[in-house]
Amino acid sequence: MKKRFDISAVLARLAEAVQALAVPVVDLIAVQTHDPYKVLVATILSARTKDATTAKAAAKLFAKAPDFTALAHLGEERMAALIRPVGFFRTKAHHLAQLPGVLRERFGGVIPQTVEELCELPGVGRKTANLVVVVAFNKPAICVDTHVHRIMNIWGYVATKTPLETEMALRQKLPAQHWLTVNSILVAFGQGICLPVRPHCDVCPVEEWCPRLGITPRVPPAVREQARMRRQAQGGWRFVSWNVNGLRAAAEKGFVATVAELAPDILALQEVKAMPEQLPESVGNIAGYTAHWAPAEKKGYAGVGVYVRQGREPLAVRYGLGLAEHDAEGRVLTLEYPDFFFVNAYFPNARHGLTRLDHKLRFNAAFLAYVQALAAQKAVVVCGDFNVAHREIDLANPKQNEQNAGFTPEERAWMDAFLAAGFVDTFRLFRPEPQQYTWWSYRFNARARNIGWRIDYFCVDRKNVSRVKDAAILSTVMGSDHCPVTLDFA
Ligand code: SF4
Numbered sequence: 001m002k003k004r005f006d007i008s009a010v011l012a013r014l015a016e017a018v019q020a021l022a023v024p025v026v027d028l029i030a031v032q033t034h035d036p037y038k039v040l041v042a043t044i045l046s047a048r049t050k051d052a053t054t055a056k057a058a059a060k061l062f063a064k065a066p067d068f069t070a071l072a073h074l075g076e077e078r079m080a081a082l083i084r085p086v087g088f089f090r091t092k093a094h095h096l097a098q099l100p101g102v103l104r105e106r107f108g109g110v111i112p113q114t115v116e117e118l119c120e121l122p123g124v125g126r127k128t129a130n131l132v133v134v135v136a137f138n139k140p141a142i143c144v145d146t147h148v149h150r151i152m153n154i155w156g157y158v159a160t161k162t163p164l165e166t167e168m169a170l171r172q173k174l175p176a177q178h179w180l181t182v183n184s185i186l187v188a189f190g191q192g193i194c195l196p197v198r199p200h201c202d203v204c205p206v207e208e209w210c211p212r213l214g215i216t217p218r219v220p221p222a223v224r225e226q227a228r229m230r231r232q233a234q235g236g237w238r239f240v241s242w243n244v245n246g247l248r249a250a251a252e253k254g255f256v257a258t259v260a261e262l263a264p265d266i267l268a269l270q271e272v273k274a275m276p277e278q279l280p281e282s283v284g285n286i287a288g289y290t291a292h293w294a295p296a297e298k299k300g301y302a303g304v305g306v307y308v309r310q311g312r313e314p315l316a317v318r319y320g321l322g323l324a325e326h327d328a329e330g331r332v333l334t335l336e337y338p339d340f341f342f343v344n345a346y347f348p349n350a351r352h353g354l355t356r357l358d359h360k361l362r363f364n365a366a367f368l369a370y371v372q373a374l375a376a377q378k379a380v381v382v383c384g385d386f387n388v389a390h391r392e393i394d395l396a397n398p399k400q401n402e403q404n405a406g407f408t409p410e411e412r413a414w415m416d417a418f419l420a421a422g423f424v425d426t427f428r429l430f431r432p433e434p435q436q437y438t439w440w441s442y443r444f445n446a447r448a449r450n451i452g453w454r455i456d457y458f459c460v461d462r463k464n465v466s467r468v469k470d471a472a473i474l475s476t477v478m479g480s481d482h483c484p485v486t487l488d489f490a
Helices: 007-020 025-033 036-046 051-064 068-074 076-083 089-107 126-137 146-154 163-173 182-192 221-233 247-252 255-262 357-375 409-420 426-430 462-467
Strands: 237-243 266-270 289-294 304-309 316-319 332-337 340-346 379-385 423-425 456-461 468-473 485-489
Touching: 007 182, 025 036, 025 051, 025 126, 036 051, 036 089, 036 126, 051 076, 068 076, 068 089, 076 089, 126 163, 126 182, 146 163, 146 182, 221 237, 237 340, 237 379, 237 456, 247 255, 266 340, 266 379, 289 332, 304 332, 304 340, 332 357, 340 357, 357 379, 357 409, 379 462, 379 485, 409 423, 423 426, 423 462, 426 456, 426 468, 456 462, 456 468, 456 485, 462 468
Parallel strands: 237 266, 340 379
Antiparallel strands: 237 485, 266 304, 289 304, 316 332, 332 340, 379 456, 423 456, 468 485
């Protein structure tokens, strides 16, 4: 039985709890410096950037430009080089270079203290302005960033679609004593416990009040490990396949924590877009796993890889199809086990204007011949990004896409042929409903609106379909424009 939601009690409990968590970088800079200039600049840097990255970039910048006068003389190029790891560093450097001049001309060189005036400064939006008013000037304003917006909606305290709507709703109903502190409390809480993906409800200090609207909590680590050991004792496997659209980018979005959360026996990745030596140590060597990579020759392009749980090593690893045209692009990686082959594939994209359709159809034909030859020996599990939605049910807008890459008659006909050759689309064994997708464009807010495509698959040869225990799409797992898909296999 949940307690009646009481915002003051919840925020008081969280204020205590977050003392043990990392302090948001902008608050830290405010406390350390008491300098509105540094708070304003650090807040501009922090947009769409991790706190650790903001802290490093801010320290480098402030070492060279401790005030507006020095900032005015630094120059945009030099500034861009100093802040480079932060998101949109060129745009931010451009805004920061303009800042001293605009401040001088419009505000006599003094940082204004109202949200409306601050919004006139280059690179300052409403969220930044609210944060500067609160943190630098200790004046009432409500800074609504993604964490405040998200968590207030999870609690049902507001029911809003955008941070601006949330700010306006909070201005109406949030008691004034919380305005100054709500942002820093919820940012620390949102970064440490109530995470955007799989919040840690099992250790949440306000769980007794929270209705958990629209979230999927993480499975507690101990429960997860028990389930994994039970599966392994029964000889079962948990396979996960995920097009990460750049493993280094995914690493910045919590990839390693997601792997721990999913606890796969084999994790197959597509579109790694990196040479193994370019991967950060924490990603190249995930504790408890051995990785195998088949990168493309061209840097930053395609590439597949697998992580294999230690104790589940294959008999052999095969790289590619044995065809130079395709193997140069890092498309296929095969693990051989005593009683099955595991094939991870990243099919070519036919591309806009279908400029690579012929190439893709050549790959498809070679791939089918390859997996048929394997299936003649033992069971075959095929997974990956096939870059095709098979049927109309597999994409949100089939009619508009009939001649587009990924849904052309030629690509769909190949998928028909692949299934007719004896492979089974495991997801549809369990879930025949529409509107279940694995890829969403980054544009048009497509993921939030579920305007997607199902183009990532786990397929199994028909003779071994009885070994398939479950297949799913993990649409709430973020970190790429694709989400992971899973197969439980006996
Ligand atoms: S119970 Fe879960 S969803 Fe609710 S506030 Fe706590 S961590 Fe967030």
